[in-house]
Amino acid sequence: MTLKEKQDRILALFEHLTSLTKHQLPEEQRDARLHDLGHLLRGELSSCFHKEHLEEATHLYEALYKAKNFDDFIHLCEEARQIVNEGMFVYAVSVAILHRDDCKGLAVPPIQEIFPDRFIPAETITQAMKDDHHRKEHEALVVDMEETGNILNPEQRLAYFREDIEINAHHWHWHLVFPATWRPEVMGKVKDRKGELFYYMHQQMCARYDCDRMSVGLQRMIPFQNFEETLEGYSAHLTSLISGLHYASRPEGLHIRDLNDISLQEMERWRGRILDAIHPGHLHDAHGNEVKLDEEHGIDTLGSLIEASHESKNEEYYGNLHNWGHVMLARVHDHDGRFHENPGVMSDTSTSLRDPIFYRYHRFIDNMFQEYKASLHHYTKKELTFPEISVSHVTVKAKVPNIIHTYMATDELELSHGIHLNGPTKVKYHHLNHEPFTYEIHVENKSDSVKHGTFRIFLAPKYDELGNRLILNEQRRLFIELDKFHHGIHKGSNTIVRNSTESSVTISKVHTFNELKAGVGVKESNTEYCSCGWPQHMLVPRGNEKGMDFQLFVMVTDWEDDNVNGALSLICADAVSYCGARDHKYPDKRPMGFPFDRPIDARTPSQFATPNMSFTDIRIQFVH
Numbered sequence: 013m014t015l016k017e018k019q020d021r022i023l024a025l026f027e028h029l030t031s032l033t034k035h036q037l038p039e040e041q042r043d044a045r046l047h048d049l050g051h052l053l054r055g056e057l058s059s060c061f062h063k064e065h066l067e068e069a070t071h072l073y074e075a076l077y078k079a080k081n082f083d084d085f086i087h088l089c090e091e092a093r094q095i096v097n098e099g100m101f102v103y104a105v106s107v108a109i110l111h112r113d114d115c116k117g118l119a120v121p122p123i124q125e126i127f128p129d130r131f132i133p134a135e136t137i138t139q140a141m142k143d144d145h146h147r148k149e150h151e152a153l154v155v156d157m158e159e160t161g162n163i164l165n166p167e168q169r170l171a172y173f174r175e176d177i178e179i180n181a182h183h184w185h186w187h188l189v190f191p192a193t194w195r196p197e198v199m200g201k202v203k204d205r206k207g208e209l210f211y212y213m214h215q216q217m218c219a220r221y222d223c224d225r226m227s228v229g230l231q232r233m234i235p236f237q238n239f240e241e242t243l244e245g246y247s248a249h250l251t252s253l254i255s256g257l258h259y260a261s262r263p264e265g266l267h268i269r270d271l272n273d274i275s276l277q278e279m280e281r282w283r284g285r286i287l288d289a290i291h292p293g294h295l296h297d298a299h300g301n302e303v304k305l306d307e308e309h310g311i312d313t314l315g316s317l318i319e320a321s322h323e324s325k326n327e328e329y330y331g332n333l334h335n336w337g338h339v340m341l342a343r344v345h346d347h348d349g350r351f352h353e354n355p356g357v358m359s360d361t362s363t364s365l366r367d368p369i370f371y372r373y374h375r376f377i378d379n380m381f382q383e384y385k386a387s388l389h390h391y392t393k394k395e396l397t398f399p400e401i402s403v404s405h406v407t408v409k410a411k412v413p414n415i416i417h418t419y420m421a422t423d424e425l426e427l428s429h430g431i432h433l434n435g436p437t438k439v440k441y442h443h444l445n446h447e448p449f450t451y452e453i454h455v456e457n458k459s460d461s462v463k464h465g466t467f468r469i470f471l472a473p474k475y476d477e478l479g480n481r482l483i484l485n486e487q488r489r490l491f492i493e494l495d496k497f498h499h500g501i502h503k504g505s506n507t508i509v510r511n512s513t514e515s516s517v518t519i520s521k522v523h524t525f526n527e528l529k530a531g532v533g534v535k536e537s538n539t540e541y542c543s544c545g546w547p548q549h550m551l552v553p554r555g556n557e558k559g560m561d562f563q564l565f566v567m568v569t570d571w572e573d574d575n576v577n578g579a580l581s582l583i584c585a586d587a588v589s590y591c592g593a594r595d596h597k598y599p600d601k602r603p604m605g606f607p608f609d610r611p612i613d614a615r616t617p618s619q620f621a622t623p624n625m626s627f628t629d630i631r632i633q634f635v636h
């Protein structure tokens with residue numbers, strides 16, 4: 013079978029899932045490997061955070077992963093399509109495709125086209141369906157995306173961020189690449205530093221959100237503090253087509269209540285126990301042994317413990333704090349299920365970024381990681397220095413040097429692969445974008461030989477909400493990674509030029525359903541891992557109309573010390589900083605987020621900086 017034929021078989025699995033009926037293939041007609049499936053019924057919203065849902069999904073993706081060959085795999089998928097819940101089906105089949113060796117080079121179609129109802133407001137989808145009834149033959153429809161709120165709600169100013177289709181798709185894909193239930197003993201592959209990446213990727217999403225909050229004149233988020241607090245309201249304006257019910261709204265003033273599966277008390281107890289492990293620097297595993305939270309693995313161990321993932325050293329005792337938090341927050345409006353309501357957007361990885369509580373909750377989680385980081389020694393000058401290498405200056409080259417312009421751009425999303433419609437139907441929507449730019453980095457090498465540098469580029473606002481200069485230790489929580497790359501440094505002066513589109517946090521291309529059908533992207537090798545990555549159009553914060561002050565941080569460290577895989581060309585390591593590299597170790601030995609992952613004593617950049625670093629003032633200006 014050619015790659016193109018394989019891709020077509022896969023695309024067919026994902027088309028029109030919103031129209032499946034409740035009828036399930038009877039148990040006696042199923043392949044024996046799919047017997048214990050179908051517990052979560054069609055039409056329910058599946059959750060990658062809910063324990064039971066995840067267990068069933070894991071059962072399926074493991075069965076699919078173990079299928080003998082590609083034909084057997086497709087046969088199982090086709091049967092599973094007639095049995096399992098729609099969302100769970102997409103999750104499990106996608107995880108299998110992303111990891112099976114015979115699926116290398118094949119793409120999972122974009123989640124926003126499989127389930128457009130998770131991304132596009134209900135009003136807009138209803139409009140498209142109405143227009144479809146009146147469609148003239150061969151007419152292609154285009155509908156405009158509705159706004160989901162108005163300025164009475166100040167948080168609406170961030171709608172462009174929270175509702176960005178591709179950041180939500182990124183989050184969905186991240187959790188496909190790093191399933192909480194991943195069992196290396198079954199799947200045969202270890203996910204290197206998975207717990208640490210859980211901490212880092214989510215820390216970065218929160219930092220990015222705060223940069224954008226400050227861009228639109230809002231203050232940084234107030235972290236979620238405790239399980240008793242009163243919550244802000246939120247309305248998603250999404251209706252799930254598989255159920256016909258909307259994703260629940262959360263009227264203002266509610267607070268979390270016990271669920272049938274989990275109580276608030278348990279959450280409090282787990283949190284207390286995790287903090288009790290962080291403070292003395294060790295936890296107790298399931299056999300009662302002490303596990304040290306050491307400098308090298310501590311953050312990874314803690315990430316798995318808090319998420320919690322299969323790698324948790326002791327889930328019995330430390331629980332499943334983060335995942336259940338998502339479920340609880342998604343069910344505040346119907347905690348015991350008496351109204352048989354849908355959960356809210358927090359229950360799913362492809363929708364949760366839409367809700368302001370997502371960031372506040374993840375900052376609360378991040379604060380626990382920060383407690384641990386604060387227990388480590390602060391970086392010494394020696395750890396930060398790269399002897400004989402200095403960065404003399406850095407310029408951001410764009411139309412105007414050191415000013416990056418941002419603006420709103422228009423794009424379209426095709427609905428007809430996810431929803432049964434009589435012809436092509438596009439939703440026209442807006443998203444933030446920025447002009448392309450390059451970094452021009454001037455580096456001196458005073459040694460007699462070629463050196464290899466890891467270039468680390470970060471960005472953060474320079475001033476706080478009141479216009480006061482941020483002290484570095486506060487600013488460090490806002491530093492977002494823009495790029496990280498390896499480059500040789502010759503003896504003497506070097507000018508290194510790097511394009512914004514090459515970023516190690518962003519995904520270079522997402523192929524649409526139609527492109528994949530036409531065979532575009534199929535021949536490129538190993539496109540599959542590339543489904544994970546921050547969208548390029550969201551690389552930098554919005555900035556403001558006046559031009560908002562940011563500091564661009566560039567640091568060069570010794571690649572000979574940092575690198576893990578040697579000069580191997582990694583497969584689909586497109587967004588390696590946030591998504592890792594398929595089948596390889598995380599390619600950078602340093603802690604993720606280095607050097608901003610630990611508290612900083614120095615108050616200002618000049619007190620902190622060693623010669624191999626530079627802080628450059630730049631501005632980001634939003635143009636209408």
Ligand code: CUO
Pocket residue numbers: 183187214334338361364374
């Ligand atoms: Cu990705 Cu909480 O883990 O959203």
